[in-house]
Each structure stands twice: as structure tokens, then as C-alpha cells.
Amino acid sequence: MSAVAHHDHHDDHHELHNPMEPTRKEQIRMNRMGLWMFCLSEAFLFFAILAARFYLWRDADGAAIRPYLEQGPALAFTVVLLLSSYFMNRAEVAIANDDKKTFSFGMLMTAGLGLVFLLGVIFVEWGLMLPEPHLPVNGGAFAAVFYAMTGMHAIHVVTGVILILIVWNNGRKGLYDSKEHWAVEACAIYWHYVDLVWVFFYPAIYLIGYAVKVPHHSAIISFFM
């Protein structure tokens, strides 16, 4: 009996803390740092595309230009993305307080708004359903930078929505509560990061510089030569 008790005590000790392994708290701090490092590494990629925009979208005098694009839908989709960040924040705060109903609603709203943004980019901004897109794919430097910026961002929105739906489903199964919700926090950081990138992309694509009509052929290259 004594031996069994001793053995149990020994196991408990092992479960409580193995000095060779980080505690859960330490593990989460490392995970968090890793996620921020990932965000930082991605920032270099986004910064490179942003730099290309300012390098290539210039007129002969060096002044900033941009392709002529519809302003209304772009502003609306930007608001949709900001709103999705708001719901993501609510969902994270809710799960940290064991409010699973608000968490679930917030996650679904975020995914839904993310999807609205994505469909808006594909069907309205890229004009996939239009007989003639606003900006032709063969529109030279304008099209190359525009599709690189919006496309790279859209890929991140897609992965973000998938991640949100996975975390929402896990939350529905009861995997998260106020004590254990690192996955929710990670998902929230990633989603807000996607929003953060758009904060710089939106003015760069739609607001800065004077608008130039892009002809529906690749003659734009000659514009820079």
C-alpha cells in the first residue's frame, strides 16, 4: 500500500513539473513569440510588394500614380474587414471569460465577414463576373502590382477563414475555456495581422497618387519607357 502511495506521489510529481520541459505558461509565451516572429517574417514579404507599388506606380516626373479603380466598393470592403476584427476581438475576450455563446457568434461573424471581403475582392475588385475587369490582367505594371497585392492578401484571408472555422468547431466541442484558449488567441493574432496588412495596402492601392485609366492592352509598359 505504501509502495503504491509512493508510486502515485512520484507520478503526480512528474505531472506537475518536469524540469526538463517548459511549463504550460512558458510554452504559451514561446508560442506567442514564435507567432509574432512569423508575422514579422511575413511583413518583409508584404513590405516588398508595397515597395514595388511605390517604385512602379510613378509617372515620368516621379509622382505617385495609381490605376483608376472604383472607390466605393473598396471602402466598403475595408470597413467589412475592420468589422471582422472587431468581432474577432469580442470572441477572444468572450472565451477568456467562459462566455461560449458570444465566442461562437463572434467567430462565425468574423468568418462570414472575411468571406464577404474575399468574395468582394474576387468578384468586384478583380471583376471576375464582369464582361471586362476594371483592371485587365495584361495591364502591365499596374496589373502586376495590383494582383500581387490583393492576391497575396486574399490568400491570407482564405487561410484565416479556414483557421477561424477550425477553431470555432473546436470551441463548439468544448476544447477551450477561460484557462486554456491559446488556439483562439493565435487565431485572433493572425486575423488581426491580416487586417493590419490591409491598413497599409488600402491607401497604397486606392488612395495615394492620382488615378490613371488603364487601357485594355499591355501598352502601359511603354508609359514608363
Place this chain on the structure above:
Amino acid sequence: MSDHHSSESSASKSGIFIRGNTAAIALAVITVVEFIMAAAFGIESAVWMLLLAIIKAGIIMNIFMGISRLWSEEDHH
């Protein structure tokens, strides 16, 4: 004691919700300001728009992404 703890937690939650609401409103207002500035001043507003974008990024990183959790000892998990 339990009621006290519950009301404290509820107050903390609503406080964080209010912070989130304020941040969302600030972001929306700044976005509209950017839009108006671009329409009104055109190319002249580029530097101001960059500044506004940095302010928006600061709000998102601080309030939504919780960057201070990187160096704070407090942990909810």
C-alpha cells in the same frame, strides 16, 4: 465570495469589450478621414495617410493583437 469574483470578472470583461468597441470606432473614423483626405487633397495627403496608417496599425497591434502580452507576466491561459 463567488458572487464577488463573478461580478469582478464581468466588470473586467465589459471593460475589455469597451476598449475593443472604442478601437473599432477609432479605426472606422480614421479610415473615413483617410478617404476624405485623399478625395480633397489628392497627392498632397500621401504623407498624412501614411501617418494615419501607422496610427491604425498601432491601435490594432496594441488593443486587438495584444502585443504587450509578449513582455507582460500576466497570463490568462
